[in-house]
Amino acid sequence: NAGVTQTPKFQVLKTGQSMTLQCAQDMNHEYMSWYRQDPGMGLRLIHYSVGAGITDQGEVPNGYNVSRSTTEDFPLRLLSAAPSQTSVYFCASSYPTGGHYEQFFGPGTRLTVL
Amino acid sequence: AQSVTQLDSQVPVFEEAPVELRCNYSSSVSVYLFWYVQYPNQGLQLLLKYLSGSTLVKGINGFEAEFNKSQTSFHLRKPSVHISDTAEYFCAVSDAGGYNKLIFGAGTRLAVHP
Numbered sequence: 258n259a260g261v262t263q264t265p266k267f268q269v270l271k272t273g274q275s276m277t278l279q280c281a282q283d284m285n286h287e288y289m290s291w292y293r294q295d296p297g298m299g300l301r302l303i304h305y306s307v308g309a310g311i312t313d314q315g316e317v318p319n320g321y322n323v324s325r326s327t328t329e330d331f332p333l334r335l336l337s338a339a340p341s342q343t344s345v346y347f348c349a350s351s352y353p354t355g356g357h358y359e360q361f362f363g364p365g366t367r368l369t370v371l
Numbered sequence: 372a373q374s375v376t377q378l379d380s381q382v383p384v385f386e387e388a389p390v391e392l393r394c395n396y397s398s399s400v401s402v403y404l405f406w407y408v409q410y411p412n413q414g415l416q417l418l419l420k421y422l423s424g425s426t427l428v429k430g431i432n433g434f435e436a437e438f439n440k441s442q443t444s445f446h447l448r449k450p451s452v453h454i455s456d457t458a459e460y461f462c463a464v465s466d467a468g469g470y471n472k473l474i475f476g477a478g479t480r481l482a483v484h485p
Contacts, residue, residue, distance in 0.1 A: 261414075290472075292475075297380070297477050297478075298477055299375075299377075299461055299475035299476050299477045299478050300415070300461065300463075300473075300475040301475070302472055302473070305472065315472065347414055347415065349415075355422060356422060356423075356467075357403050357420075357422055357465070357467075359417070360417070360473065362407075362414035362415040362416070363414055364413060364414045365413075365414055
């Protein structure tokens with residue numbers, strides 16, 4: 258299994274540009290999440306999905322869109338990038354075990370918005 | 372609302388010395404507690420978790436943590452660190468039961484020196 262994969266690894270955008278961060282998992286997990294990591298702030302939840310066709314907002318959803326058309330894929334869209342969106346983005350998938358959901362993280366995408 | 376406070380942003384320590392990384396949380400409900408490790412330029416990896424039962428939890432790489440409900444703490448310890456333990460460590464909390472959205476602390480950077 259490849260686990261959770263993210264593309265691209267690095268990306269530089271200009272303010273106002275749009276792009277999609279890709280996330281895929283091959284573990285058949287129902288739950289998937291997007292986080293952003295900023296220095297001194299840990300990871301913050303952007304959006305999450307509890308299954309194909311179902312998404313919900315996390316702690317910091319503004320400026321981001323998501324959709325979940327398949328179990329495997331959970332892309333994150335930036336419609337009009339802003340410098341405040343410069344961050345490292347992590348995708349995670351999870352499955353239920355022992356009464357909780359064990360999360361598996363991808364390697365991250367480092368995004369710089371100029 | 373839940374929150375996590377990691378009391379030290381950086382912890383320098385010499386190789387083979389013991390280390391404790393401190394984590395306090397606040398929550399009005401029962402919680403699950405986690406420690407994750409992030410090696411440079413990698414995603415997060417689960418070190419250990421507390422769900423219920425024994426308050427002393429053992430994880431991978433010789434780490435352990437103790438859940439203290441009265442002090443709302445979940446400190447991470449290792450009796451003898453190695454250079455390879457140099458990484459960033461994140462404490463996280465979630466509601467017990469159901470799909471648990473993780474709330475992360477800001478992280479503690481552990482630097483092990485020879």
